[in-house]
Amino acid sequence: MKKKIQTAEIADKISVALSNLENSVPRSFKETFTFKGRKSPEIICKVLEVLTNENDVILDPFLGTGMSIIATQRTNRKFFGIELDNYTYAIDKVLFEKIDYKLLASYFKQIEDAVKEKVMYLYETDCCGEKNYIKKVLFDPQNGKEGYYNPSPNREIVDGCNIKLIYKCHKCGSNTKKFEDIDWNKLIQVSKIDVSSFPKDTYLVNSRIGSVNIFV
């Protein structure tokens, strides 16, 4: 015989448990997920405590901000979640997936070994005859070459030095310098690099059309 669920009774219990409880979704999550219907972990904790027991398995088929992940952890429940939207799922994964920091560091090292030298080459400059690298160039893009050599005053440009360097120069002790011919030549050289083989893949589409993502 089917067991009849006493919905009115459950609704009463939930409404008592939630009385005087604000729906205070953490700000960072509010800014990340803009859709309506977000529930704070505190609300979900209360609902879980009314309806379920420790170690129960909880399924949230509309994961959204993933607040149910936080709530199930706080209340010692096991968890499965489903999210349709690729963007939301990808962000949930970034925010909640367990990170193996050693493995992550090894991936960064692999990337560094493969491309760091090539990437740094693009930013190479010199100061007082010593090799250095560009961190930032302040320039007026609308003024062409002149916009690099003589950009309009800006609070970040001190003494006409519109290049910020990655390393402090050993000779002059500064970490800024003026834009010079070496920098213009580098710019021209870099703009001629053949980028036709660069990947054009799109890794993440903010779309509600897609396969359903399962979060475990």
Ligand SMILES: C[S@@+](CC[C@H](N)C(=O)[O-])C[C@H]1O[C@@H](n2cnc3c(N)ncnc32)[C@H](O)[C@@H]1O
């Ligand atoms: C109202 S929001 C989530 C509310 C959630 N309680 C929270 O606090 O964020 C609903 C979520 O369900 C997702 N969704 C909608 N239809 C779905 C479906 N058929 N399968 C899986 N997820 C779905 C949406 O993409 C959205 O992220």
Ligand SMILES: [Zn+2]
């Ligand atoms: Zn110098």
